[in-house]
Amino acid sequence: MFTRRSIIASFAAATLMVASSAAAFAADPLKVGILIPGSKSDKGWMESGYNGLVAAQEEYGDKIEVQMIENINYADMEQAITQLASGNDLVIGVGGQTQAAMVKIAPRFPDVKFSIVGGNAGVEVPNVAGYDVKQAEIAFVAGAAAAMLSENGAVSYVGGMEIPSIVNAGKEFGNGARYINPDIKYFENYTGDFDDVAKSKEATLAAIAQGADIHYHILNLGLRGMEQAATEKGTHIIGSYTDYCGSDPLYLAYSITGVGFQVEYAIDEAVKGTWEAGYKPFGLAMGPEASGIAVCDPAPGMMDKLNAIMEDIESGKITVLEG
Template sequence: MASMMICTTTAGLLTGCDSKKEATTANSGTDTAATAPSDDMSVGILIPGSKTDKGWMESGYQGITDAQKEFGNKLKTQIIENINYADMDQAITTLASKNEMVIGVGGQTQASMFKVAKKFPQVKFVVIGGNQEPNMPANVAGYDVKQSEIFFVAGAAAAMLSKTGTISYVGGMEIPAIVNAGTEYANGAHYINPQIKVITNYTGDFEDVTKAHEATLAAIAQGADIHSYIVNLGTKGIEQAAKEKGTHIIGGYTDRCDDKNPLYLAYSTTGVGYQVEYAIEQLDKGTWQAGYKPFGLAMGPKSSGFRICNGTAEMNQKIEQIEKDLVDGKIKVAEG
């Protein structure tokens, strides 16, 4: 079994962190579920990738940090990060045995979360990036970030920004949520320019920098000058390729606009951290509910939004109208 990093935090302070070979024996702090007072909260969080990936995982970790600031000593968290897919069941089992809520930061955790949740019916499970599934266990909530929605907007922006009439999308694992986002990215681009060419590649790995770099170079060789993506550490490979060839990127999760280094021309906000904090707030209020819950543009700018860094008034107006039409249901996109 590959090693994993397991940390326990209290009130935003790291109180224990250890690397263990066996997830079943890893415990970096007090058994919070067994010893915490009844008004305390114990939450386990699985971050499959790196919490410093400048993307999805880092946004999720920021949500944990914000929640710890909000709740102080009342909140105890146990975090496992950088986990191999083969070890995911065991990592979630470790968290479920020690906490009253387990949060999986990423749709790639969903299958394992469903499996483990059935063994711990008293624990609340939350999948950030979850899909609506008919076989969802009764103690699991799936929070849909609605990436398809915001990637439709990103595709529209890419079409407006492209000078070559060719754009690209790089996804990690070829799972429904990632495929749907790529499809809607293309649909958004064609909404603006029916003739635009969209090159789509899946690397099979959210973290592989080399594969993302190669996929982006291949798209650039076919004329792509604007790139969008759903990868984690793989983002570094996309950045490398764009820098080498003088092309540009539409980023995600955080503000990417930098006038001194205009590698990124636009960015979307996908509130992964917002949803982590939301789940913990619902646990605190006693209002947490299992089942599917959509977020996206309708939940406001902390949940989802888009900005072109130096967009013209016409571009900005068009983006705002597309966002409104998505919320109003005038533009239909895939779920997930």
């Protein structure tokens, strides 16, 4: 026979079980898969993305569970993304070179969220977000800084793959340099590979032979070649992605491109339940964590001029290419 007391006790036990189950469910970590196609210690794009992952892990602790795949060939991209999508709630591709594979694989995993750091406006898949770093904006500013820093009146740029975002950044670096010095000599080269050390060194040495004394890049491990050339010839570099001022006298300035910021953003939005698919521009409009310039030892008035240029880009007074 069920008494009133036994019914109440049973109801209380059932309520406790439901509450415990709900708590256990709520405590399940967000499973994050991240593809870093290059080396996480390249002093460039990939390292910046990895730093963002580390920052998110420090912030969220056991609220997230991470699976990372690093340093893969382009031919293995789809297989790597499929592997990550098979066991995670959120998959992040660090680099625009992941976009084609992400867009192809995502429809097979409609319940998984996909974020592309370095994505563009062509992303139109319901569970894919493309985060546009808008490298061309800050490349223009880096070009202006390079012209101010150059003693020879000559600067150079080396990009990896000759794709629109990388080419547009190179064009705007040159435009930024000419904005300061219309007569500046500008040398632009592409190696076809973000990680080819020998080719980036060769391209940098060729520019140095023509007078270039400040170099800018969009490279991954290929940056090592630029460093070797600059060290041998006594020239200097404006680094990309992260401010490391004070760590290496070879570098006179750094453009901040917010790769790590976007990795953190994707994880943050997913944890909060506010993640959205679609195209999202970052760049200067998202603030200094997303895009900015750091000059390690600026001359008087230099930062005022660079800040004014950034304001003019934001307002549209200075127009730059996409990418």
